[in-house]
Amino acid sequence: MPRIAYFGPQGTFTEQAALRFEGELVPADTIQLAIAALRKGETEFACVPIENSVEGAVPATLDALVRDEPVVAVAETVLDVRFSVLVRPGTTEIKTIASHPHALAQVREWIAAELPGATSIATSSTAAAAAAVERGEFDAAVTAPVAINHYALEEFAVDVLDVADARTRFLLLRQPGQLPEPTGADRTSVVVTTPDRMGVLSELLTELALRGINLTGLESRPTKGKLGEYRFYIDVEGHIAEPRIGDALAALHRHSREIRFLGSFPKADHGPVEAHNDEFAAAAAWVDAVRKGERG
Numbered sequence: 001m002p003r004i005a006y007f008g009p010q011g012t013f014t015e016q017a018a019l020r021f022e023g024e025l026v027p028a029d030t031i032q033l034a035i036a037a038l039r040k041g042e043t044e045f046a047c048v049p050i051e052n053s054v055e056g057a058v059p060a061t062l063d064a065l066v067r068d069e070p071v072v073a074v075a076e077t078v079l080d081v082r083f084s085v086l087v088r089p090g091t092t093e094i095k096t097i098a099s100h101p102h103a104l105a106q107v108r109e110w111i112a113a114e115l116p117g118a119t120s121i122a123t124s125s126t127a128a129a130a131a132a133v134e135r136g137e138f139d140a141a142v143t144a145p146v147a148i149n150h151y152a153l154e155e156f157a158v159d160v161l162d163v164a165d166a167r168t169r170f171l172l173l174r175q176p177g178q179l180p181e182p183t184g185a186d187r188t189s190v191v192v193t194t195p196d197r198m199g200v201l202s203e204l205l206t207e208l209a210l211r212g213i214n215l216t217g218l219e220s221r222p223t224k225g226k227l228g229e230y231r232f233y234i235d236v237e238g239h240i241a242e243p244r245i246g247d248a249l250a251a252l253h254r255h256s257r258e259i260r261f262l263g264s265f266p267k268a269d270h271g272p273v274e275a276h277n278d279e280f281a282a283a284a285a286w287v288d289a290v291r292k293g294e295r296g
């Protein structure tokens with residue numbers, strides 16, 4: 001059975017996501033350590049959160065994907081997110097409430113309404129907050145519902161959420177190798193660093209638009225070099241095996257100072273992708289025939 005390093009410890013949302021893939025789950029304390037286990041070959045896969053419908057991208061994942069040796073996504077999964085607030089049995093007063101920053105951000109209004117005056121404290125993960133509450137370091141933890149099964153705590157509140165229908169998307173990563181087969185409902189992800197000149201981002205996006213490629217995500221992160229220098233994370237619908245996607249990525253390569261392929265994999269919603277692949281194939285066949293002198 002393959003091993004999957006996941007952003008743990010036990011009881012995180014990422015563990016819930018990783019359980020949907022087949023493998024032996026190996027907890028890591030941070031996103032960076034989960035991906036490092038994969039890079040070192042200690043596991044065949046790593047499972048990490050990439051974005052949330054309320055709080056947006058997970059910066060630690062974006063940064064870890066471009067550091068060190070390349071890793072690629074081969075699958076994604078989307079979890080509905082609802083939070084539990086866990087406390088030590090017998091707790092009567094909550095002065096401190098701890099969790100992962102993405103979790104705290106999604107229950108900010110609930111905390112203000114239900115626990116006015118409580119101080120929010122960031123921990124490395126939701127489950128790490130539960131472990132810290134168990135040790136007596138904080139009064140309450142905002143966690144995944146399953147955390148109750150792993151820590152000697154009780155539920156102070158369940159189904160806590162400021163915004164209904166919150167979702168988080170997770171990636172299954174591995175070292176570069178054979179790509180997943182195209183399914184007709186895929187996503188491709190790349191990260192580019194652009195040269196410092198006017199209009200370069202719009203050139204990148206035009207290359208996609210000209211080929212009828214649907215952009216599903218665009219994030220920027222500082223390169224951590226010069227102030228004002230960014231990396232752009234670009235997600236599109238389609239698979240690199242499709243000529244129009246391959247062509248567009250080649251164009252992005254021409255416009256970039258650096259480019260890193262982050263994967264082509266089936267979209268979690270399996271929603272159909274408008275691809276116009278037949279039109280692109282017919283056009284390429286026509287050019288081929290013209291070159292051979294067979295067509296005008």
Ligand SMILES: O=C(O)C(=O)Cc1ccccc1
Pocket residue numbers: 007011012013014015049052081100102103124125126127144168
């Ligand atoms: O800390 C966790 O449990 C995670 O897996 C990260 C996270 C935090 C909040 C919402 C979704 C994922």
